[in-house]
Amino acid sequence: MHEFLTGIFFWIAVGVCIIGMAVRFVRYFLGLNWQLDRVAYRAHPAAGIKGAARSIYKWLIPFGTRGWRTQPVMTAAFFGFHVSAVAVPLFLAGHNLFLESKIGFSLITLGPALADFLSWLAVGCGAFLILRRLVLPEVRILTTWNDYFIWFIALAPFVTGLVARYQMGSYGFWLNLHIFCGELLLIAIPFTKMSHVFLFFASRAQLGMDFGIKRGGMKGTKMAW
Amino acid sequence: MPEGTYCNKKPINTPEEVNFLLSDSSGTKYYEEMKLLDVDSQLLASTIQKTMKTRLKTWLEICAHCGMCADSCFLYQVNGKDPKQVPAYKIQSTLGEIVKRKGKVTNAFMRHAMEVAWAQCTCCNRCGMYCPHGIDTGIMFGYLRGLLYQQGFVPWELKIGAGMHRAYRAQMDVTDADFVETFEWMVEEYEDDYPGLTVPVDVEDADIFYTVNAREVKHYPEDLAEAAVLFHAAGENWTIASKGWEQTSLAMFAGDWAACKMQVESVYGAMERLKPKRMVGTECGHAHRATVIEGPYWAGRPDGRPPVESIHYVEWLAEALESGKLKIDPEKRIQEPVTLQDSCNYIRNHGLKKATRTIMQHIVAPGYFIEMSPNKEHNYCCGGGGGFNGIGVFRKQRNRALLTKRDQILATGAKLVIAPCHNCWDAIRDLEEEYEIGIRWSFLKPLIIKMMIVPDHMKPEE
Numbered sequence: 001m002h003e004f005l006t007g008i009f010f011w012i013a014v015g016v017c018i019i020g021m022a023v024r025f026v027r028y029f030l031g032l033n034w035q036l037d038r039v040a041y042r043a044h045p046a047a048g049i050k051g052a053a054r055s056i057y058k059w060l061i062p063f064g065t066r067g068w069r070t071q072p073v074m075t076a077a078f079f080g081f082h083v084s085a086v087a088v089p090l091f092l093a094g095h096n097l098f099l100e101s102k103i104g105f106s107l108i109t110l111g112p113a114l115a116d117f118l119s120w121l122a123v124g125c126g127a128f129l130i131l132r133r134l135v136l137p138e139v140r141i142l143t144t145w146n147d148y149f150i151w152f153i154a155l156a157p158f159v160t161g162l163v164a165r166y167q168m169g170s171y172g173f174w175l176n177l178h179i180f181c182g183e184l185l186l187i188a189i190p191f192t193k194m195s196h197v198f199l200f201f202a203s204r205a206q207l208g209m210d211f212g213i214k215r216g217g218m219k220g221t222k223m224a225w
Numbered sequence: 226m227p228e229g230t231y232c233n234k235k236p237i238n239t240p241e242e243v244n245f246l247l248s249d250s251s252g253t254k255y256y257e258e259m260k261l262l263d264v265d266s267q268l269l270a271s272t273i274q275k276t277m278k279t280r281l282k283t284w285l286e287i288c289a290h291c292g293m294c295a296d297s298c299f300l301y302q303v304n305g306k307d308p309k310q311v312p313a314y315k316i317q318s319t320l321g322e323i324v325k326r327k328g329k330v331t332n333a334f335m336r337h338a339m340e341v342a343w344a345q346c347t348c349c350n351r352c353g354m355y356c357p358h359g360i361d362t363g364i365m366f367g368y369l370r371g372l373l374y375q376q377g378f379v380p381w382e383l384k385i386g387a388g389m390h391r392a393y394r395a396q397m398d399v400t401d402a403d404f405v406e407t408f409e410w411m412v413e414e415y416e417d418d419y420p421g422l423t424v425p426v427d428v429e430d431a432d433i434f435y436t437v438n439a440r441e442v443k444h445y446p447e448d449l450a451e452a453a454v455l456f457h458a459a460g461e462n463w464t465i466a467s468k469g470w471e472q473t474s475l476a477m478f479a480g481d482w483a484a485c486k487m488q489v490e491s492v493y494g495a496m497e498r499l500k501p502k503r504m505v506g507t508e509c510g511h512a513h514r515a516t517v518i519e520g521p522y523w524a525g526r527p528d529g530r531p532p533v534e535s536i537h538y539v540e541w542l543a544e545a546l547e548s549g550k551l552k553i554d555p556e557k558r559i560q561e562p563v564t565l566q567d568s569c570n571y572i573r574n575h576g577l578k579k580a581t582r583t584i585m586q587h588i589v590a591p592g593y594f595i596e597m598s599p600n601k602e603h604n605y606c607c608g609g610g611g612g613f614n615g616i617g618v619f620r621k622q623r624n625r626a627l628l629t630k631r632d633q634i635l636a637t638g639a640k641l642v643i644a645p646c647h648n649c650w651d652a653i654r655d656l657e658e659e660y661e662i663g664i665r666w667s668f669l670k671p672l673i674i675k676m677m678i679v680p681d682h683m684k685p686e687e
Contacts, residue, residue: 031279038522040529059357066603067355071293078291078357138301139292141308142317147290196287200358203283207359214518214529216576216602223354223576223602 002172005179006098013183020190021198028202039210044218051212052205054222059204074132077125084122085154088115088161089182119162126155150193156181229258234265234377236481237388243398246388251617252381262377264335269328272372277324281368284360285321288313294362297355299605299629300345312352312362315341320369335378342369343380344619347610347626348478349569354602366611370480379479380616386475387484394491395439395471405467407442411450419454419683427499428464433541434501434533435465436472436492436516438509438647451670452507455542458680459550463505469495472506473647474515478612482523489520496532504535508668510570510646511610513537518575537571539645542669543580546587557676558590564597564639566630566653567604568646578602581645584669588676595637605629607644609652627656635662642666 034041041048058064068075089095092115096106110118130151133143160181164174188194196203211217228234232255237243249255294312295301301310308314319338323330330338346366353361373379374387389396395404405426412424425431433456441448456463469491476484496504506513517535521528545551565585571577578601585594597604608627613619630652634642644650644666653666 028279028283031282033278033280034527034529035522035525036276036278037280038519038529040521040527043528055359059359065354067293067297067357070296070355074291074293133290136292137308138295138306138311139290141311141314142288142290142292144290193287193289196289196358199283199287203287204359206280207353207361210361215574219576221576221578221602223573 001176002179005176005183009183010102010179013186017186017189021195024190024195025198025202028199032206037206037210039206039214041209041213044213047212047218048209049212051210051217052208055208055211056201056204077128077132080121080125081129084118084125085158088118088122088158091115116165119158119165122158123155123162126151126158146193153181153185153188153192154194157185227263228377229255229262231255232258232262232377234262234375236391236484237384238391240392240398243385243388243392246381246385249381255381255384256618259336259378260332262332262335264328264330264332264376266328266330269323269330269372269376272375273324273328276371277368281365282324284358284365285317285324287358288317288360289358291357294352294356294360297352299349299351299608300347300626303625303628310345312346313360315345316362316365316369320365320372323369323372335373335376338369339373339378339380340619342366342373343383343612343616344622347569347606347608347613349606349610350573351569351603351605354573367477367480370478371482372480374480380612380618382615382617383475383479383612386612386615387479387481390474390476390481390484390488394469394488395442396473396475397439397443399439399442399471401468401470404437404439404442404470405465407446408449408453408465411446412453415450415454418685419457419679420685421682422450422453422457424449424453425464427467428462429499430501431462431464431499432502433461433463434496434499434504435463435507436470436504436512437465437507438473438512439471440473440647441507448507448668448670451674454674454683455545455551455670455677458677458683459545460680460682461550464499464501466495466499469493469498472512472516473509474511474520475612475615477511477515477519485515485520486523489516489523492516492520493524493532501533503533504531505541506535506537508538508645508647508650508670510568511648514570514574518570537575537577537580538669539571539577539580539584542673543583547583551673552678552680553587553673553676554678555590558588559593559641559672559676560590561593561641562595562637562639563589563593563641563643564595564634564637565600566597566607566642566644566646566649567601568644568649569604569606569610570646570648572604573602576602585643588669588672595639597633597637605633607646607649607652609655610648614648614651614655624655624659627652627659631656631660631662634664640664643669643672645669 062079063069091110093109096109100106133139160174160178164178189197216223231249298312304310319341348363348366350363408424412422416422474485474488521530608630613623642653644653657664
C-alpha cells in the first residue's frame with residue numbers, strides 16, 4: 001500500500017493537479033471576453049498588468065486592504081490557515097526528503113518546532129473558521145454541505161499528519177492515511193472549489209485589470225480593490 | 226398564459242407602445258399579467274450558454290461563502306443584518322439557481338429574482354471591493370437583470386424607461402425638437418442677466434460637446450441655462466447636438482442591452498458628426514457610466530473608449546476652476562457646514578474622487594467642508610441607485626434604503642449636501658421629504674453661478 005501511495009498514485013495525483021489546473025487556467029483566460037466582460041483587456045496592457053499586480057499584491061498582504069482590515073479576527077484566522085496550508089506541505093522536512101528521493105530536488109525546510117506550530121495553527125484556524133460558519137448567521141446562510149466537504153479534504157492531511165507525527169496508534173497506518181488524504185486533496189483541486197488555490201490569482205488579476213483599465217486606474221486613482 | 230398584453234417578452238419600440246404601457250397606471254395590470262407569464266427555459270439556458278463566460282462562471286463557482294461581503298452591503302446593514310441580504314446569498318440564490326437548474330425555473334422564482342435584482346441590489350459595486358476573491362456581485366446582478374428583462378420579468382417603470390430610449394433615444398418622451406427648443410427658450414430667459422448668452426447648436430469642431438440628462442429638459446430646464454452660463458463665463462467654444470444629446474441610459478438599469486447600444490450609438494453618432502475635441506456630460510452618475518464607461522463596449526469599441534475624450538461635469542468644472550477660467554468670489558464661498566455625496570458611478574467606477582474635492586477647495590470657505598464617513602470609493606450608494614429610485618412597486622424598500630445616507634449626512638452635521646449626480650440628488654431630496662432632517666441639497670451649477678466673479682463680457686449693460 002505504502003509503495004502504491006508513494007509510487008504510481010503519487011504521480012497520478014500530482015499529474016491530475018498540475019495538468020487540471022493548467023487546463024483551467026488556460027480556459028479561464030481564453031474564456032474572458034472583452035465585450036461581454038466590458039473590459040478592454042488587450043487595448044491597455046500596461047494599465048491592465050499594473051491593476052492586476054496591485055490587486056493580487058494587496059490581497060495577499062494581511063490587512064493590506066480595507067476588506068481585510070474591517071474584519072481583523074477573520075483576517076487573522078484566514079492568514080493563519082492559508083500561510084500554514086501553503087508552508088507546511090511545501091517546506092516540511094519529511095516532504096522534502098520524499099521529494100528529494102523522487103526527483104532529486106528539495107526546497108528549503110522548516111525547523112521541527114515551526115513545522116509543529118504551523119500544523120497546529122492550520123488545524124486551529126480551520127476549526128475556528130468552521131465554527132464561524134456555524135455561528136454567524138450571515139455565513140451560515142451561505143454554507144452548503146459542499147463547503148464542509150471542502151473543509152474536510154483540506155484539514156484531513158493536517159489531522160492525519162499530526163496523529164502520525166505524535167505516533168499515536170499505528171504509525172504506518174496513519175502515515176499511509178496522511179499520504180492518501182494529501183493526494184486526494186491534490187486530485188480535488190482542479191475539480192472543486194479548491195480550484196481557488198490557483199483561480200484566486202486568475203480572478204483577482206481579472207478584477208484588477210477591470211479597475212486598472214476601466215474603473216479608475218487610468219484616472220490615476222489607487223483603489224485597493 | 227404565454228404573454229400578456231401589457232407584460233410580455235417583447236421590447237417596446239414606438240411612442241404608441243410607450244403610451245399604451247403608460248396607460249396602465251402604476252403597472253397594475255402589468256404586474257397581474259406577470260404572474261401568468263411563461264418562463265422560456267430553453268431561451269434562458271441558451272442565453273446563459275452564449276453570454277456567460279469564464280468571469281461570471283468562475284465567480285459563481287469559487288465564491289468561498291465566507292460572508293465577508295455582508296457588511297459591505299448597505300442594504301444588508303439597513304435591513305437589520307438580514308442574512309438574506311448578504312450579497313453572496315442574493316446572487317447565489319437567484320442567478321446561481323438559474324444556472325444550476327439550467328433555466329428550468331418557475332414564474333414565482335423569476336418574480337422573486339426580479340425583486341432581489343431590483344430591490345435588494347443597486348449595482349453599486351461596493352461589495353466587489355471587499356471580496357477576497359474579487360467577485361463583484363453588482364456586475365453579476367447587472368447580468369441577471371439582462372436575463373430577467375429578456376423574459377419579461379422587469380419592473381414596469383424600467384420596461385417603459387428602456388422603451389423610451391428605443392422610441393425617443395431619451396429616458397423620457399423628450400423629442401430632439403423639444404430638447405433644442407427648451408434649451409433655446411431657457412437661454413432666452415437668462416439672456417437679460419447674462420448678455421451674449423447663446424446656445425450653439427450643431428457646431429462642428431467645437432472644443433466641447435455638451436450632453437445632458439433628459440430629466441433636465443423635462444423637469445429642471447434651468448439646469449440647461451446654468452450650463453450655458455458657466456460655459457459662457459469660462460469663455461468655452463461649446464456646442465450641443467440636435468440629435469444624440471441624451472447621455473443617460475435607463476436601459477442599462479433595465480438590462481435591455483440592445484437598447485443600451487441604440488442609445489449610446491446615437492451619442493457617438495453626434496460625436497462623429499460634429500467632431501468636437503471632447504465631450505462634457507452633465508452632473509449625472511449613471512449617464513457618465515452609460516456613455517463613457519460601459520457604452521464603448523455596447524457599441525463594440527475594442528479600446529473601451531468613446532470616439533472622443535469624454536469627461537464628467539466635475540472634471541470640467543475642476544479644470545475650469547484650477548485654470549482660472551472660472552473665478553470664485555472668496556466672500557461668496559459656502560460658509561456653513563457642507564458635505565459631498567460621492568456617486569458610485571463615477572467615483573467607485575471611474576476614480577473621479579479628486580475632481581470633486583478640488584471643486585470643494587474652491588467653493589467652500591476653509592473649515593466648512595465635512596467629509597461623509599465612509600467616503601470616496603468606499604462611500605455608500607445614495608439608496609436609490611440602479612433604478613431603485615424610480616420603481617413604484619419597490620418604494621417601501623427604497624425608502625428604507627435611504628436610511629443609510631440619512632444617517633451618514635446626519636453624522637456630518639451638515640445642512641447642505643452637494644450632489645453632482647441626478648440620481649443621488651433625487652434620493653437625497655426624497656430622504657428629506659420622507660424623514661425631514663432639515664437639510665438642503667444642490668447640484669454644483671447653481672452654487673457656482675451664485676459665487677462666481679462675473680467676467681466683464683457677461684455684465685449687463687447699465
